[in-house]
Amino acid sequence: MEDPYHAYIRRLEPRSPGTGILAGRTVAIKDNISTAGVPTTCGSRILEGYVPPYDARAVELVRDAGGAINGKTNMDEFGMGTTTENSGFGPTLNPRDTTRVPGGSSGGSAAAVAAGLADLALGTDTGGSIRCPAAFCGIVGLKPTYGRVSRYGLVAYANSLETIGPMGRSVGDVSTLLRVIGQPDPRDTTMRGTPYAHDPVPDVAGRRVGVPDEFFGEGVDPRVAATVRAAIETLASLGAEVVPVSMPSMACALAAYYVTCTSEASSNLARYDGVRYGPAVETARPWHDAFTLVRSAHFGPEVRRRILLGTFALSSGYYGKYYGKAQTARANVSADYARLFREVDVLAGPTMPTVAFRLGELADPLSMYLADILTVPANLAGVPAISVPCGTVDGLPVGLQLTGRAFDDETVIDIAAAYEAEVAA
Ligand code: GLN
Numbered sequence: 391m392e393d394p395y396h397a398y399i400r401r402l403e404p405r406s407p408g409t410g411i412l413a414g415r416t417v418a419i420k421d422n423i424s425t426a427g428v429p430t431t432c433g434s435r436i437l438e439g440y441v442p443p444y445d446a447r448a449v450e451l452v453r454d455a456g457g458a459i460n461g462k463t464n465m466d467e468f469g470m471g472t473t474t475e476n477s478g479f480g481p482t483l484n485p486r487d488t489t490r491v492p493g494g495s496s497g498g499s500a501a502a503v504a505a506g507l508a509d510l511a512l513g514t515d516t517g518g519s520i521r522c523p524a525a526f527c528g529i530v531g532l533k534p535t536y537g538r539v540s541r542y543g544l545v546a547y548a549n550s551l552e553t554i555g556p557m558g559r560s561v562g563d564v565s566t567l568l569r570v571i572g573q574p575d576p577r578d579t580t581m582r583g584t585p586y587a588h589d590p591v592p593d594v595a596g597r598r599v600g601v602p603d604e605f606f607g608e609g610v611d612p613r614v615a616a617t618v619r620a621a622i623e624t625l626a627s628l629g630a631e632v633v634p635v636s637m638p639s640m641a642c643a644l645a646a647y648y649v650t651c652t653s654e655a656s657s658n659l660a661r662y663d664g665v666r667y668g669p670a671v672e673t674a675r676p677w678h679d680a681f682t683l684v685r686s687a688h689f690g691p692e693v694r695r696r697i698l699l700g701t702f703a704l705s706s707g708y709y710g711k712y713y714g715k716a717q718t719a720r721a722n723v724s725a726d727y728a729r730l731f732r733e734v735d736v737l738a739g740p741t742m743p744t745v746a747f748r749l750g751e752l753a754d755p756l757s758m759y760l761a762d763i764l765t766v767p768a769n770l771a772g773v774p775a776i777s778v779p780c781g782t783v784d785g786l787p788v789g790l791q792l793t794g795r796a797f798d799d800e801t802v803i804d805i806a807a808a809y810e811a812e813v814a815a
Contacts, residue, residue, distance in 0.1 A: 395483040395492070397501035399431060401461040410456030412570060417452050418508035420499050421462040422469060423554060424543035425449055432545050433465040433477040433495075436668045436688035446543020447578065448512055448554045448571040455570040460508055463498030467690045468659065469516050469547040471495050472761050473747060474523070476692045481749060486528055486787060490746040493526030495519040499557050500527040509558070510567050514544060516552035517647050518741075518765025521777040524557055525741035525789025528779045530564045530806070531557040535797050536772030537582040539568075540575035548654035551647070551769040561778060561807040565590050568799065583797040590807035595629030597805060598734040604640040605739025605764060613783040618740045621780035621790045624812055625738070625805070633734050639722040640767060646719035647766035648759055649703050649712050656700030659693070695755060724771040731795045736805055740764055741777040741789030764791065774799040778806040780813070 393401065399421050406413060419425060422432040424442035426449075431437045445453070452459065466476035474482045474497025482497040484490040485505040492501045496513030500523030503511045513520040515533035524531025532555050539554045546552075556567035565588060572586030601622060606615050626632045662668040664684035671680045689697070703712035730737060743764060752758040768775040773796050777789035790809065794802035 391507055393507060395485050395488065395501045395505055396480060397463055397482055397498045397505065397507055398461040399433070399464050399479055399498070400429060402428065402459055404458030404460040406456050406458035408456055410454060411566060412452060413456035415457055415509040416460045417457040418461055418463045418499055418502040418511040419449060419459055420465055420496050420511070420513050422465060422514060422545045423449060423512055424545065425459070425462065428462065430462065430545065431479070432469070433467045433479060434689065434693070435478040436662050440667065442543070444543065447540035447575045449543065451570050451573055452512070457510070457570070461502070463496070463502055463511065465498055466495035467693050468545070468655070469495040469514060469519055469552070470655070470692050470696055472518070472522055472758050473752060474498065475749065476690060478690055484527060484746050487746065487785070489748055490786070491526065491749055493523030493742070493746060496557065497523045500524055500529055500531065503527070503529050503557050503559060510563055511557040512554055512571070513557050514552055514554050515769065516548050516651060517769050518762050520555045520557060521741045521765050521775060521789065521791060524777040525787065526746035528787030529557060529559055530561050530776065530778050531555065532564050532568060532776045532799070532802070533768060533774060534568060534572065534799050535583065535774045537580050538586060538797065538799065539571050540578040540581060542575055542577040546658040548651035549658065550654060551651060561590055561803060561810050564776070565803050586799060588800045588803065591804045592807035592811040594625050594805050594808040597630050597736070598633055599625055599630045599805070600633050600635040600730055600734035600737045602635050602637040602640070602737060602739065604637050605737070609760060609763065610740060610743040611745070611783070614740050614744060614788050617781040617783060617788045618790055621809065622738050625809060628808055628812055635730055635734065635737070637726050637730065639719070639726040642719035643723050643767045643770060644759065644763050646716040646723065647762065647770060649716035650720060652696045652700035653703045653713050654700070656697045656704060659697055662689070692755065720770045723767050727771045727773055735794070735801055737793040739791055741791040745783050745786035745788060768793050772796055774802050776802050776806045778810055780809070
């Protein structure tokens with residue numbers, strides 16, 4: 391099959407061992423997830439030619455379940471972006487409208503699934519990178535609870551925020567893939583909770599669905615807001631109790647996210663120095679010169695920007711002013727969720743404030759960052775969140791986001807399944 395959307399950086403001949411719950415199903419893998427013997431670039435020129443000697447735990451589990459891995463998908467460099475335009479290998483196009491971006495940073499995975507090039511895909515979500523492209527391409531994507539899927543073999547961008555997660559064309563498919571990857575791994579010491587062993591129960595009767603005002607704030611396109619409110623009405627018609635709530639910590643969530651993720655990135659990406667990882671400089675030079683040359687030549691502009699921002703935020707004179715404050719704001723987000731989840735079972739709202747952007751539309755970095763406002767809170771708190779298609783605006787898909795309690799991915803899946811079953815009926 392052709393790949394006119396540039397969903398893949400590298401396609402692979404699918405080889406399935408033929409048994410297990412993924413037998414006969416093709417699975418695309420985001421290119422920041424390690425695959426033994428297969429190049430893994432993270433969408434970056436600095437990793438061109440890098441071949442990991444081992445599989446990520448999630449990849450190992452997909453293979454064990456009989457999944458046929460059919461390629462490595464395009465992404466924003468190291469996961470830094472919301473459109474997949476920051477890839478070092480050129481952008482991916484949205485299969486629903488090729489003048490538009492697929493969302494990011496797991497845009498290749500979403501496009502592969504939306505176009506039918508793969509049955510399922512693994513993405514990663516640091517601040518929305520599974521849910522955003524799922525919403526923009528009209529598929530289902532889940533960011534699992536932090537700690538439920540092993541990060542072993544995931545190339546780190548911002549390790550306290552990110553997780554691997556499933557993408558598919560239905561809630562059932564996403565649940566099946568989570569069963570496969572949501573298994574213990576002693577090599578990731580941040581793993582907690584019980585393995586995911588759930589089958590979706592499409593039922594929302596008696597569930598309390600909180601709707602924070604802040605999820606429908608100023609930047610949200612009114613047509614997207616109306617589409618999502620209609621989806622919430624559908625949940626009410628199925629017996630859910632819809633409860634208006636408030637989440638004041640949203641005011642500082644985006645700033646907290648960007649200070650935290652750039653700080654962690656500045657540390658995690660120090661390994662690309664031309665010695666440990668990255669191409670070596672040809673002639674002998676002092677360490678600082680060689681380091682600067684390699685990184686200037688092979689990192690893209692967004693990655694360089696974030697390393698600079700993060701290094702600044704962690705510097706001795708400013709640590710308290712930026713990093714320290716961001717951690718306070720992060721704790722406030724977690725406290726808000728804890729309070730809200732005593733009252734309600736899930737929170738509902740739009741996944742993204744708009745439909746998919748035109749290619750090149752978000753030229754300045756700040757407007758791209760602002761598009762993440764509705765997805766980053768779940769990463770700051772480590773709670774599960776799913777995006778499920780809930781209609782269109784001008785023919786472009788809109789995602790309903792459902793966020794749940796930590797380690798209660800099951801409820802999020804069940805409510806999404808109930809919604810999906812109702813609209814398919
Ligand atoms: N758009 C966000 C960022 O650029 C989220 C990316 C992600 O989840 N990897 O950081």
